[in-house]
Amino acid sequence: MKKAWYAGHCADDLGDSAILVGDPDRVERIGAMLTDPVFLPVKRGLKTVTGRWNGKKVSIAAFGMGAPIATILLHEFADLGIARFVRIGTAMFFPPATGGAFLVSEAAIGFDGTSPAYGVPNGETVAADPALAARLSEAATAAGETPYTGLYATYDAFYRDMFGIDAKGNDRADRMRRSMAQRGVLAVDMETSALLAAGQDLSLSVATLCYGTVDALSQEKLGAEALESGERQLFRIALDAITH
Template structure:
């Protein structure tokens, strides 16, 4: 069965899907961590793979950038391909001083400036939250793997280059850990489709200190985070 954005057959996707933004990261995860990965989608260059880990089926597919893009792909996966869990595995810019490059964040809430949130339920400011079961499983998996993880709210912004110091300061004052561009939309789709979602993020930049990972550091820590995501995705 095909949708406007995914060309796959029924059963091509596992019930649990990891979702990085970058198609090349989807390929990296599949080739490095899955057993016998096979390509199941490449429409518009958005790569999707399905394989197994420990005999359990698992998939990975890119989301592209921003709330509109992840909304399209998550909706189609949940609604038409039998997917019940999506874990976004992405990168973020740290906002809190205590965060260090390489730290992993589990987003317990996702604030947003996206108008998509306001359009979903007119007159209501939605609370964008993950699946508690997935969040708990990720926290437990990180502890077992000795991966440093912070749990807290993040900010899903529609803007990458716009500078808004007052907005950033207010978010920091209210405990926001980091900024990225997709999680609020993913959480909203999961709620609408009565499915599960979680975001795990690796801190690759620090907005306050101007620190930034090298491409090699990004790749290495991304795989570490993905192993935690896989454990959560395959949990009962």
């Protein structure tokens, strides 16, 4: 029986679709919402749960941080037969989005090192699956939210390109944020462009839904209470969309 090299799972372990998350603790929290959850053995820190939502079998898997491992997980799951993926998490957002908004990827600009391996040159734009992106927006609206759909940008170096913690990082990140604002970018993260590029290359349906937690221009962060309540809503919206 074929098993994924890094994740260690076989096709029978997984659902018909998958939600990819960064934080492994989110797998526990989403798993608690599922019917008949089965937590799979953890290999290389990759935590996965499979259960049912709306009567459909779905897997939630954590990749940690960054495009390379997120794409490895997607590619392995695709090799085992999954063709529909939603990446969820938090993201830095730009106006007109506001803190606590739900941000749906229409496309993404890849400034990461993984996208070129899947046929999308650095700095080029790759589209999300339009039907899945539309379903995410519909699910968010049905949940009482006002989603924003638009362009993501993906970077590898968090403390240089996204959020500075020293003088050099602050200068570089400030330039990036001004440039992305001028290009009409909605959100910045570390995975979306690579996942969309891999999805395009492998003929998969892939889109991202993020919860806006950091204002890209002011660097103001969402409070802990809003983050907790928004995260649970994020889970529901993604589960509803991917099991539709």
